[in-house]
Amino acid sequence: DTGVSQNPRHKITKRGQNVTFRCDPISEHNRLYWYRQTLGQGPEFLTYFQNEAQLEKSRLLSDRFSAERPKGSFSTLEIQRTEQGDSAMYLCASSPDRPNSNQPQHFGDGTRLSIL
Amino acid sequence: AQSVTQLGSHVSVSEGALVLLRCNYSSSVPPYLFWYVQYPNQGLQLLLKYTSAATLVKGINGFEAEFKKSETSFHLTKPSAHMSDAAEYFCAVNAGGTSYGKLTFGQGTILTVHP
Numbered sequence: 001d002t003g004v005s006q007n008p009r010h011k012i013t014k015r016g017q018n019v020t021f022r023c024d025p026i027s028e029h030n031r032l033y034w035y036r037q038t039l040g041q042g043p044e045f046l047t048y049f050q051n052e053a054q055l056e057k058s059r060l061l062s063d064r065f066s067a068e069r070p071k072g073s074f075s076t077l078e079i080q081r082t083e084q085g086d087s088a089m090y091l092c093a094s095s096p097d098r099p100n101s102n103q104p105q106h107f108g109d110g111t112r113l114s115i116l
Numbered sequence: 117a118q119s120v121t122q123l124g125s126h127v128s129v130s131e132g133a134l135v136l137l138r139c140n141y142s143s144s145v146p147p148y149l150f151w152y153v154q155y156p157n158q159g160l161q162l163l164l165k166y167t168s169a170a171t172l173v174k175g176i177n178g179f180e181a182e183f184k185k186s187e188t189s190f191h192l193t194k195p196s197a198h199m200s201d202a203a204e205y206f207c208a209v210n211a212g213g214t215s216y217g218k219l220t221f222g223q224g225t226i227l228t229v230h231p
Contacts, residue, residue, distance in 0.1 A: 004159070006159075031217055033217065033218070033219075035219075040125075040223070040224075041223055041224070042120075042206050042208075042221030042222050042223050042224050043160070043206070043219070043221050044221070045218045045219065045220070048217045048218060050217075055217070056217070056218065091159055091160070093159075093160075095217070104150065104162045104165055105162075105219060106162070107152075107159035107160040107161070108159050109157070109158050109159045110158075110159050112157070
């Protein structure tokens with residue numbers, strides 16, 4: 001168990017640029033989640049995959065955001081035409097695939113995005 | 117719909133004192149409840165979880181929480197605070213059913229421990 005890995009840890013970019021983050025979940029975990037955390041707030045759910053299928057998207061995920069998990073392993077989150085309000089910590093989590101939803105999510109250390 | 121309210125954005129205790137972090141939840145179905153801890157510039161680490169097996173849940177680092185359905189609460193406690201407990205703590209709810217997988221978090225409580 002090597003844990004959830006996120007890259008890069010920090011990203012600084014100019015407003016209007018596109019950015020892409022990567023998340024590598026724990027290898028046997030079928031579920032993968034993306035959250036966004038702004039300063040002083042708790043994480044907010046963005047989207048969720050089971051294997052390669054994206055099963056739920058939050059209203060927070062505007063048209064500028066897209067997430068993929070093409071082979072059911074790693075996932076990418078892309079933000080197009082970044083805005084100041086996109087500055088946040090983007091957290092990835094994964095969990096095992098079990099019938100019940102009580103399996104805890106394991107979180108990565110996040111990617112901190114700063115928009116200049 | 118589900119929600120979590122953490123009472124007190126900041127809690128300060130002396131080393132060795134009781135830690136009490138408050139969490140109230142709202143859920144239309146029997147909830148699964150979690151406490152996570154976050155250290156600066158890191159992700160979230162699971163402290164403990166409630167999954168209906170027992171109302172008093174013991175977690176790591178000496179923390180425990182009690183599920184009280186009548187009060188819709190899931191407060192986190194530790195008998196004796198340690199300096200290393202200083203961090204931000206988040207309560208989260210997973211309502212299960214069609215919303216399984218998604219966690220709804222409270223706004224967090226920053227715990228400060230004084231020598």
